[in-house]
């Protein structure tokens with residue numbers, strides 16, 4: 001069992017709250033993509049992994065999985081202002097229904113870049129599902145099609161979210177304790 005990490009100031013979403021909400025999000029996929037012939041869930045590495053793995057347990061329609069590695073943060077707590085594709089996905093998405101799976105949308109820079117890239121590959125549809133939406137920090141008009149929770153404007157960690165590549169393994173999400181900033 002995980003004890004609450006000293007690097008977490010307060011817990012925002014417990015494991016149970018996350019699991020309940022994620023099961024609801026999976027039901028939305030089951031409903032909205034029931035008629036899809038070719039659904040592909042594209043997780044953004046590495047942060048979306050716990051979310052995606054929990055989500056697919058409850059997705060009961062046929063789908064494929066793929067992953068895209070994008071970097072935007074350089075391990076600190078602020079966006080670098082650009083997003084770079086580090087590792088591309090393996091499958092072709094032309095004529096497929098693509099659902100991007102992201103753990104958090106902050107400035108919106110990463111998703112805007114990913115959306116632009118993937119739409120140039122002519123998918124049948126392209127939507128975004130995010131676990132957390134930090135609306136207050138948005139610098140563009142990017143909106144997720146599905147969102148788990150609207151998150152306050154705090155630096156959060158756990159359940160895939162990192163500080164300097166650490167704390168992704170926490171089973172809950174909490175506010176990072178700024179005392180540990182370096």
Ligand code: IMP
Nearest residue numbers: 079105106107108109110155156161162
């Ligand atoms: P954006 O491009 O500013 O929307 O940032 C998106 C990426 O920044 C996410 O995929 C996360 O990896 C990271 N990020 C944004 N906010 C946080 C946070 O509060 N904690 C940890 N990572 C974050």
Ligand code: MG
Nearest residue numbers: 047073161162
């Ligand atoms: Mg990150």
